[in-house]
Amino acid sequence: RKEVEQDPGPFNVPEGATVAFNCTYSNSASQSFFWYRQDCRKEPKLLMSVYSSGNEDGRFTAQLNRASQYISLLIRDSKLSDSATYLCVVTSGGYQKVTFGTGTKLQVIP
Amino acid sequence: SAVISQKPSRDICQRGTSLTIQCQVDSQVTMMFWYRQQPGQSLTLIATANQGSEATYESGFVIDKFPISRPNLTFSTLTVSNMSPEDSSIYLCSGRGQGPHYGYTFGSGTRLTVV
Numbered sequence: 001r002k003e004v005e006q007d008p009g010p011f012n013v014p015e016g017a018t019v020a021f022n023c024t025y026s027n028s029a030s031q032s033f034f035w036y037r038q039d040c041r042k043e044p045k046l047l048m049s050v051y052s053s054g055n056e057d058g059r060f061t062a063q064l065n066r067a068s069q070y071i072s073l074l075i076r077d078s079k080l081s082d083s084a085t086y087l088c089v090v091t092s093g094g095y096q097k098v099t100f101g102t103g104t105k106l107q108v109i110p
Numbered sequence: 111s112a113v114i115s116q117k118p119s120r121d122i123c124q125r126g127t128s129l130t131i132q133c134q135v136d137s138q139v140t141m142m143f144w145y146r147q148q149p150g151q152s153l154t155l156i157a158t159a160n161q162g163s164e165a166t167y168e169s170g171f172v173i174d175k176f177p178i179s180r181p182n183l184t185f186s187t188l189t190v191s192n193m194s195p196e197d198s199s200i201y202l203c204s205g206r207g208q209g210p211h212y213g214y215t216f217g218s219g220t221r222l223t224v225v
Contacts, residue, residue, distance in 0.1 A: 034213050034214070036213075042218075042219075043202055043216040043217065043218050043219050044153070044202075044216050045216070046213035046214070046215070049213060087152065087153075089214070096141060096158055096166075098143060098155060098204075098206075098214065099155075100152045100153045100155075101152060102151070102152040103152050
């Protein structure tokens with residue numbers, strides 16, 4: 001089993017739709033969790049940290065479920081500009097061990 | 111968050127030669143990381159570089175092939191040595207600031223092609 005697993009997609013959704021991605025992790029001692037966005041031929045950029053109580057940033061909502069060892073990202077009212085690959089990131093070992101998921105590709109269609 | 115300048119942005123190199131990639135951070139970061147990313151794949155961690163100590167390499171990566179320097183808290187280099195076409199990839203550096211929810215900032219990447 002991979003340490004961090006994501007559905008690779010692609011998720012093809014119409015503009016305005018709501019879409020959710022999940023990411024599961026295997027290390028129960030994982031400490032911090034993030035969602036990154038990577039555009040084609042660009043470096044990953046931090047989208048949001050994921051807090052234990054869940055957090056929201058505009059149209060984006062992140063949730064953490066430690067008992068089931070997964071994190072989720074919900075995007076409401078999808079925009080064309082949301083098209084990208086979304087990577088979940090899990091850290092452990094005092095933040096020295098950083099593991100990226102394989103990414104979920106989102107394509108928002110007009 | 112920190113801003114990382116990475117160079118070169120791309121290079122085409124002959125097999126058997128070496129290339130050194132540099133990353134300069136605009137603030138001090140405790141940990142820096144070097145990744146490789148093949149087209150359409152996720153990031154693979156090569157090594158973690160802490161200032162003042164030897165880099166820690168992941169399985170499948172060795173110091174002789176990928177020597178790393180970390181002379182201070184704002185700078186690091188990765189050298190890809192004795193290159194072969196299999197080393198063609200995007201190489202990314204990343205730094206992490208302080209605090210549990212401080213994310214990892216990336217350089218813009220080096221697109222390496224070995225011919």
